[in-house]
Amino acid sequence: MSEREYDDEEVAAIFQRAASPEHASVAAPGQGKGLTLAALQEIGREVGIAPESIASAAISLEQAPRAKPATVLGVRIGVVDAAEFDRPISDPEWERLVSDLRTTFDAAGVVRYDGPFRQWSNGNLKVLAEPTATGHRLRFQTVNSAAQGMIAAGLGAFIAASGALLAAPNAPGAGAAFLALGGAAALGVGWWRLKGWATQRQAQFAALVGRYRGARILPPGVG
Structure with missing residues (x-):
């Protein structure tokens, strides 16, 4: 072999x-x-x-997890990352990490403990500390459901209006045309917001992972 x-x-x-x-x-x-x-x-x-x-x-x-985030129209609706530790993360280190997360994302969030698992979350934004065979893994993940919903609504309105125009090409089409324009606008705004959000979150996750991946001791919390 x-x-x-x-x-x-x-x-x-x-x-x-x-x-x-x-x-x-x-x-x-x-x-x-x-x-x-x-x-x-x-x-x-x-x-x-x-x-x-x-x-x-x-x-x-x-x-390490290899799942790829889902996309809509070629833009990510979710961002994931992870950092590996070859030893357990202590409670004081976890508390410093939570402080860093609150500063980075400007949110208090909610801390949960479930046996050996720890989690900090703020809406769809989640950071989990989960045990591995040799230590702990920090998993970062988030999904932008708001922008995803705007894209879906805009796309639905545009398709419905386009279908109405095609079904009755000789009928007065001001309403359908307005609906199509509104749907296209919502689609564009949602896509642009999603693109900017994904880039920002990826940069934030990369900065956090860069600070903690491979560290033998977690650095002091920020803020």
Whole structure:
């Protein structure tokens, strides 16, 4: 059986998970082909990253969720991200993370505990700390149902008006035309809002994940 090879995106993710902050920007040389775990460990050894850390990061990458967010008209209606820890997250660290979340999203949110699971949520925005075989995983996820609803309503109105115009092309069509224009406008506004929202949320999640992924201790809370 051939040895597993990791592509460029997976290589970057493994080094990001395995590296301490001073090595977080290490990049493997681009070779246009996959790299085996042994090759990654050799590269890591050259920059001071333990082979065991590379192996653990590769395992966590295999276990990480791979679900892709749904889209509407090519724009994401949901944003997801995750950060892996090779040890449990303590209660004080979770409280600092909640403080950071409240500052980042300008919302108090609601904290819930369900056995080993912890969750901070504000509407459709959720951050979960869930146990893994080696520690904890932080999962970030959100869905913009408001913009999604506006797009659906606008699309529905536009289709209905267009159908009415096609069914009776000789009938007075001012009302149907107005409905079609209104539907198209709602569709455009909803699509634009969704696009801007998705970009902003992805940047916020990326900043949070960048602070916490691969950390041996959670940094102090913000605010």
